[in-house]
Amino acid sequence: MRLIFMGTPDFAVPTLEALVAAGHEIVAAYSQPPRPAGRGKKLQPSPVHLAAERHGIPVFTPVSLKPADEQARFAAHGAEAAIVAAYGLLLPQAILDAPPLGCLNVHGSLLPRWRGAAPVQRAILAGDVHTGITIMQMERGLDTGPMLATVATPVAGKTAGDLTHELAALGADLMVRVLADLGAFDPEVQPEAGVTYAAKIDxxxxxxxxxxxxxxxxxxxxxxxxxxxxxxxxxxxxxxxxxxxxxxxxxxxxxxxxxxxxxxxxxxxxxxxxxxxxxxxxxxxxxxxxxxxxxxxxxxx
Incomplete structure (x- = not known):
């Protein structure tokens, strides 16, 4: 399948790697712009940026996807779908609508619990027994789109680092399975009961x-x-x-x-x-x- 990949942190890298290994054609990778890091405060590309470059995938790092020229460039890639994992930028409606199969998101919780920026940390702080991965069809709302597939895992005594690493691997595997037979996964509207929001960590x-x-x-x-x-x-x-x-x-x-x-x-x-x-x-x-x-x-x- 001809895909665009959109992600930034380490959490997203296993999904990109799994898509490449599964034989999908990644025509472009979108990631947050390089940020100053380290003692010298040199600009450091994101983990996804570096991973995409290793595979020879063209990388784009716009500060916003709202400008019309950025939206036109996105559409011009001719992707069938966009795969999103912790990208970190708002996707305008024109971006969501550009690929014929839409934009599919790898989210680190069992939606509708822990919509938002920090689902792993919030699940641990709340004492949740289980969390997991949801593959979701994206829409304009904050993690409100229809769900295609989920997989759960115990939280137990795991740290956020351990749990993030585990969820990243689960998300990569689940996304590959969904794309292998996309028509077999019926979108399920998220229930209104049980909605919680994972605010960014202060x-x-x-x-x-x-x-x-x-x-x-x-x-x-x-x-x-x-x-x-x-x-x-x-x-x-x-x-x-x-x-x-x-x-x-x-x-x-x-x-x-x-x-x-x-x-x-x-x-x-x-x-x-x-x-x-x-x-x-x-x-x-x-x-x-x-x-x-x-x-x-x-x-x-």
Whole structure:
């Protein structure tokens, strides 16, 4: 099938790779423009941009698809369908209408739950038992289009990084299966019941809230690992907690309870397992405490 691929982050790369491996003709890849990154703040192409170049696929990085000339260029590719995975730009109606088979989206949730920008993190924070992938026919609304296929997976104790990686692979496989027999997948209108919205993550949300119960605080750790990293502050220094476990313990929320950095929460306690100080590598809590004592009774912010 003659396709346009539209995506930006690592999550989208497995779908692009799977489409190429399945023998589809990718006539163009659309991705967000290169962004400054690293210490030198040099412009860095997105993961999808780099993957497309490796396959010799022409890459387009418009800042908007609203201009008429961009819409004309998109239509001129003559694609039968556009495959979209975490692209990050609004698709105007003219773009949605250009391919005869429309635009199909790989979305990282079981719609209609967690429409929007951060479905993986929101599923973890909410304590969802399952999440998954939905292949959706796109329309102008925010992730409101008819569903073609879904696949579910347990959330369990996974971090956002682990879960994103898993969902990316599931989405790639499901999209290839859908395209192999598109007529066999009847579009299903999303139910009105159960709609939730996955708002974009604000970095302020990654500050650990010890006034919550320990299970919720541990979800914060997993939802923001590996990035931006849930954190607490001590003496003006930020400590990122990349893995943690719920432990027994009582005390004023935010108080260190023992020599293992067990931290009291509103109910029970949180024990960090992997911690990272600013400008230093991540390490096990025991190694951190050998170099930076945090005695019982210390209050963390």
């Amino acid at each position: 970095k302020a949300e990654s500050r650990l809230d010890f006034n919550s119960d320990a299970e919720q605080v541990e979800r914060q750790v997993r939802a923001f690992a590996p990035a931006p990293g849930a954190f607490f502050e001590l003496d003006g220094e930020r400590y990122r907690v990349l893995a943690a476990e719920v432990a027994e313990g009582e005390g004023a929320p935010g108080t260190v309870l023992d020599d293992r950095l067990t931290i009291a929460c509103a109910q029970r306690a949180l024990r960090p397992v992997i911690v990272q100080r600013a400008g230093r590598p991540a390490m096990e809590t025991a190694a951190l405490l050998r170099g930076r004592a945090i005695p019982a009774g210390t209050t963390l912010a």
